[in-house]
Amino acid sequence: MMEELSAVPWAVIAPLLVVQFILVIVALVDLRKIHATNGPKILWVFIILFVSLFGPIAYFIVGRKQS
Amino acid sequence: MSEFNVLLQKEFREAWRSWKFLWIPLVFALFGMSDPLTNYYMMDILNAVGNLPEGFDITMPNLVPADLLQASIGQFQLIGLLVLIASFVGSISKERANGMATLLYIRPISFASYFMSKYVVMSAVGLVSIAAGFTASVYYTFILYGKFEVTMLLAAFATYFVWLLFVSAITLLMSAAFKTGVATAGAFIIIFGGQIVDAIVGVFWTVSPWKLPVYGVQLIRGTMEMPDYWWSMALTVVLLLIFIVIGIYAMKKNAAMAKI
Numbered sequence: 630m631m632e633e634l635s636a637v638p639w640a641v642i643a644p645l646l647v648v649q650f651i652l653v654i655v656a657l658v659d660l661r662k663i664h665a666t667n668g669p670k671i672l673w674v675f676i677i678l679f680v681s682l683f684g685p686i687a688y689f690i691v692g693r694k695q696s
Numbered sequence: 697m698s699e700f701n702v703l704l705q706k707e708f709r710e711a712w713r714s715w716k717f718l719w720i721p722l723v724f725a726l727f728g729m730s731d732p733l734t735n736y737y738m739m740d741i742l743n744a745v746g747n748l749p750e751g752f753d754i755t756m757p758n759l760v761p762a763d764l765l766q767a768s769i770g771q772f773q774l775i776g777l778l779v780l781i782a783s784f785v786g787s788i789s790k791e792r793a794n795g796m797a798t799l800l801y802i803r804p805i806s807f808a809s810y811f812m813s814k815y816v817v818m819s820a821v822g823l824v825s826i827a828a829g830f831t832a833s834v835y836y837t838f839i840l841y842g843k844f845e846v847t848m849l850l851a852a853f854a855t856y857f858v859w860l861l862f863v864s865a866i867t868l869l870m871s872a873a874f875k876t877g878v879a880t881a882g883a884f885i886i887i888f889g890g891q892i893v894d895a896i897v898g899v900f901w902t903v904s905p906w907k908l909p910v911y912g913v914q915l916i917r918g919t920m921e922m923p924d925y926w927w928s929m930a931l932t933v934v935l936l937l938i939f940i941v942i943g944i945y946a947m948k949k950n951a952a953m954a955k956i
Binding site: 640641644645648651652655656659682685686689690693 | 714715718719722723725726729733779782783832835836839840
């Protein structure tokens, strides 16, 4: 297990994971605060959580309803 | 001057609250990462999903760092600019449409400072975004391929920023002059249509704002003809100043379009 973990090239993977993590957190916080979205809120929760990388981006581009 | 500062703070707060300062740079960072990574792991990716026939043999090109930066800039040019333009093209026209503008237009503020506050914020978001994108791209290129010369890299970055200022000026001019739908179409046609025209028949001229992103990379490669570079740069700056002036004028003229 430990050897497998250390075999992963972390210098390559880590930034991607960090960016993905920040995007998901920010999108979820924004979703919690926002009044209404385009489409049902629960759908956006699933998109943000399960569509990696592009889910949160899609939420920011089309999900937020600008009043 | 103080009214400009107040408006600027308002715009910054709005951009911050809608998370524009966070997610647009992250999008640029993602697209900056994607090209060095996919190029480096292309063999593995093809083996994993390619379903290649037996005995298939391809030779990968020998890429230098500048090639990867060019590929990343290509990503910014399409998807990055799409995101940036789409999230700012409504900044003036939408305020007119939903009645927010009337709250501001009845006050004795100059249209110039109002327009400039929006322009500064869009450029600031763009600056942070391309900084994130370049950092991501250069980081991966550095660990997977090799080094850049720092001064030339900064020159390429500055060149791309000037191009971005040009894009911001066009976007806000469109937003000031038309309704949101028309403005989006107009900005996309000028920015992306210009790129396409430049790609197809661009060999016939050497001075054009649409060539600036490529010229930035050519600075790194050391193959740039400096007179062409400076003329393009000067033309871009002159054009963007003209666009800003027309934008302010259009905003004043369309103030009556604001919904009450």
